[in-house]
Amino acid sequence: xxxxxxxxxxxxxxxxxxxxxxxxxVILILVLYPILFIVSSSFSSAAAVQDGRVWLWPVDPTLDGxxxxxxxxxxxxxxxxxxxxxxxxxxxxxxxxxxxxxxLSRKEMFGRSVWIWGILIAMLFNGGLIPFxxxxxxxxxxNTPWAIIVPxxxxxxxxxxxxxxxxxxxxxxxxxxxxxxxxxxFRFLTRMVIPLSKPILAVLVLWGAVGQWNSxxxxxxxxxxxxxxxxxxxxxxxxxxNKIDYTSMSASLDTQKLVVMQNMETLLKYxxxxxxxxxxxxxxxxxxxxxxxxxxxxxxKE
Amino acid sequence: xxxxxxMKRSFVRHWPLYAIISLPTAFLxxxxxxxxxxxxxxxxxxxxxxxxxxxxxxxxxxFRSFISSPYFWPLVKNTLxxxxxxxxxxxxxxxxxxxxxxxxxxxxxxxxxxxxxxxxYFISTVILVGMIQIILSPTNGPLALIFHQFGVSNPPNLxxxxxxxxxxxxxxxxxxxxxxxxxxxxxxxxxxxxxxxxAAKIDGATRVQKIRYVDLPSISPTMIILLILSIxxxxxVGFEKVFLLQNNLNLSKxxxxxxxxxxxxxxxxxxxxxxxxxxxxxxxxxxxISIVNYxxxxxxxxxxx
Numbered sequence: 278x279x280x281x282x283x284x285x286x287x288x289x290x291x292x293x294x295x296x297x298x299x300x301x302x303v304i305l306i307l308v309l310y311p312i313l314f315i316v317s318s319s320f321s322s323a324a325a326v327q328d329g330r331v332w333l334w335p336v337d338p339t340l341d342g343x344x345x346x347x348x349x350x351x352x353x354x355x356x357x358x359x360x361x362x363x364x365x366x367x368x369x370x371x372x373x374x375x376x377x378x379x380x381l382s383r384k385e386m387f388g389r390s391v392w393i394w395g396i397l398i399a400m401l402f403n404g405g406l407i408p409f410x411x412x413x414x415x416x417x418x419x420n421t422p423w424a425i426i427v428p429x430x431x432x433x434x435x436x437x438x439x440x441x442x443x444x445x446x447x448x449x450x451x452x453x454x455x456x457x458x459x460x461x462x463f464r465f466l467t468r469m470v471i472p473l474s475k476p477i478l479a480v481l482v483l484w485g486a487v488g489q490w491n492s493x494x495x496x497x498x499x500x501x502x503x504x505x506x507x508x509x510x511x512x513x514x515x516x517x518x519n520k521i522d523y524t525s526m527s528a529s530l531d532t533q534k535l536v537v538m539q540n541m542e543t544l545l546k547y548x549x550x551x552x553x554x555x556x557x558x559x560x561x562x563x564x565x566x567x568x569x570x571x572x573x574x575x576x577x578k579e
Numbered sequence: 580x581x582x583x584x585x586m587k588r589s590f591v592r593h594w595p596l597y598a599i600i601s602l603p604t605a606f607l608x609x610x611x612x613x614x615x616x617x618x619x620x621x622x623x624x625x626x627x628x629x630x631x632x633x634x635x636x637x638x639x640x641x642f643r644s645f646i647s648s649p650y651f652w653p654l655v656k657n658t659l660x661x662x663x664x665x666x667x668x669x670x671x672x673x674x675x676x677x678x679x680x681x682x683x684x685x686x687x688x689x690x691x692x693x694x695x696x697x698x699x700y701f702i703s704t705v706i707l708v709g710m711i712q713i714i715l716s717p718t719n720g721p722l723a724l725i726f727h728q729f730g731v732s733n734p735p736n737l738x739x740x741x742x743x744x745x746x747x748x749x750x751x752x753x754x755x756x757x758x759x760x761x762x763x764x765x766x767x768x769x770x771x772x773x774x775x776x777x778a779a780k781i782d783g784a785t786r787v788q789k790i791r792y793v794d795l796p797s798i799s800p801t802m803i804i805l806l807i808l809s810i811x812x813x814x815x816v817g818f819e820k821v822f823l824l825q826n827n828l829n830l831s832k833x834x835x836x837x838x839x840x841x842x843x844x845x846x847x848x849x850x851x852x853x854x855x856x857x858x859x860x861x862x863x864x865x866x867x868i869s870i871v872n873y874x875x876x877x878x879x880x881x882x883x884x
Contacts, residue, residue: 377603404614405857491703516709
């Protein structure tokens with residue numbers, strides 16, 4: 278009897294498991310299809326895309342879209358600006374995070390709780406858009422690269438995560454031993470804490486870099502000159518507002534060329550999406566590994 | 580006295596700690612606390628010449644004119660529609676995905692699904708909106724192709740209809756964030772005591788019963804905490820995606836509080852009025868989160884604070 282019911286149940290379970298696999302496969306297709314569609318379209322000819330002949334694989338494969346993107350000066354400017362903002366922003370942001378988290382992880386520091394409360398309050402409340410804008414404006418940063426890098430550099434969530442990591446993974450004995458050998462607080466940071474905290478530093482760098490690369494809001498409110506625009510703002514003009522500046526693509530344009538260019542308008546969008554996402558895709562394997570870790574590193578209580 | 584001595588000793592012995600923390604502290608003060616003081620312009624009639632500290636006080640006038648303005652209820656309604664719709668759909672979706680992944684025995688398949696469902700989270704908002712426009716395009720997007728298959732030659736332009744806006748907003752968010760949202764539930768499921776599964780097995784529970792009586796109760800505290808957190812943000816729906824999806828045709832449903840603050844504050848330079856709206860937003864958020872937290876503690880033991 279017992280045996281019989283076990284067999285019956287396992288049959289039921291098998292059907293259920295089968296449904297789970299089918300369900301997840303459908304989800305996989307739903308997630309991947311839009312991406313595949315964009316990739317295939319970006320390699321298809323402008324005419325095929327316009328006529329709606331592309332639905333899964335590339336039709337009349339060409340690299341026209343990509344060539345168009347490479348001729349588009351604004352994209353280049355944006356790409357270079359974005360790289361500068363991302364590198365500088367991430368370096369500053371990670372440095373500030375470590376500089377705040379390390380002292381707070383040390384029991385010897387007097388008044389730690391004052392800082393911790395200060396951070397928690399900053400997490401819960403903020404002045405809102407306008408007072409924030411006015412502060413950046415008063416500091417004379419509006420329409421300069423500083424406005425993109427400096428105001429959002431200190432991430433209080435990252436500070437809490439890094440502090441928890443330092444506290445949990447660096448034993449107190451380590452500091453005591455270092456102190457006996459004549460190592461001060463500063464040298465302990467550079468010689469011990471940083472080399473031993475590579476996993477958390479990787480999480481902070483990836484968080485900072487992906488966030489900075491993908492953001493457009495600060496650039497939207499603080500920057501006026503197109504020469505300073507990061508890639509996301511340039512993309513916004515092309516993808517969302519459909520403002521394509523044909524003269525920016527090459528110096529001299531005759532009418533016939535303009536028509537070709539206009540036909541390529543749609544194609545350009547697909548290629549742009551792919552090109553902008555490539556930097557993220559390249560680091561995605563690392564990102565995925567560390568992001569999942571990062572979500573939990575900070576959640577461990579003292 | 581001892582306290583003072585300890586403090587002095589800490590300063591002398593560990594001065595590098597204080598030196599190190601001074602720079603990030605300056606950032607915290609400049610970009611978090613200084614703007615908090617700047618909130619006072621919500622109660623002043625801000626003039627750029629006089630600045631934040633010298634503009635004349637006008638009390639609650641900005642709040643009154645916001646609440647009595649014809650925009651108030653549509654703004655609140657649009658904002659709440661988007662956030663409630665999103666919460667109601669996104670939490671079950673993440674939970675279902677996590678439970679389904681948890682049932683899978685093939686590690687490879689599980690990793691594959693996780694990797695691809697997680698990936699859209701890293702696509703930027705601008706790209707996402709660009710993709711939405713392409714996919715929903717009435718002329719040559721995949722949706723139009725499906726309509727053509729069924730013999731509809733004039734597919735509707737969903738982006739130009741106000742009523743479709745909330746669904747576009749929510750379901751594109753589901754596409755982008757469900758994989759990410761499932762991660763936290765997967766972690767909660769990984770933490771379930773295996774004794775419970777064994778006991779269930781001995782009692783002859785099916786997989787469905789194990790999900791119903793072991794998995795769901797185990798992750799419900801996580802669900803409640805995430806729900807409390809999201810309710811605190813009911814009125815602060817993110818600016819980035821809504822702003823990009825807005826156009827003149829859907830504005831009646833897509834104008835939300837944060838985009839309105841941006842337009843009145845930074846585009847029309849009505850700083851005081853926009854600050855007042857921002858402050859109203861934060862205060863309502865704080866009240867909501869306290870109420871929900873209190874109720875959750877009374878009803879179910881799980882609470883945020």
